[in-house]
Amino acid sequence: MEVGQMQRRLVDYTKSLFMEGFLDGQFSQLQQLQDESNPDFVVEVVSLFFDDSEKLLNDLAIALDQPNVDFKRVDAHVHQLKGSSSSIGAQRVKNACIAFCNFCKQHNIESCLRCLQQVKQEFYLVKNKLETLFRLEQQIVGAGGSIPVMEMGF
DSSP, X not given: OOHHHHHHHHHHHHHHHHHTTSBOHHHHHHHHTOBTTBTTHHHHHHHHHHHHHHXXXXXXXXXXXXXXXXXXXXXXXXXXXXXXXXXXXXXXHHHHHHHHHHHHHTTOHHHHHXXXXXXXXXXXXXXXXXXXXXXXXXXHHHTXXXXXXXXXXX
């Protein structure tokens, strides 16, 4: 595949991530912080998000599996996940965390467990989508092309 085709594919794929609500404007702002002096900035930040989120999801599963659930602790983990997903623009993860926080306040274990599954599903979906996006970018750069600058006015 020639570079122009790969670039168009990347633009279309990126637009779909925004249109389907996986990403929001915060991701675009993150991309704007990347430049020639730090070409891997977005990948590095998102990789940290992936690692931290997987640990938080594991901690949440353990916390919700206790005989006496510490809802303050669960809520703190969910707030941390909500903040980090918001900071990279993972909109659907952030939205799932908002619902999760509400059920923590109600001490509703069944709903918290359902929300944990929803947050996990959204997290692994966006992780897969972003890994695909980064692979497309690597293919373009590997073929000698440049990453097209995205306009937010789709």
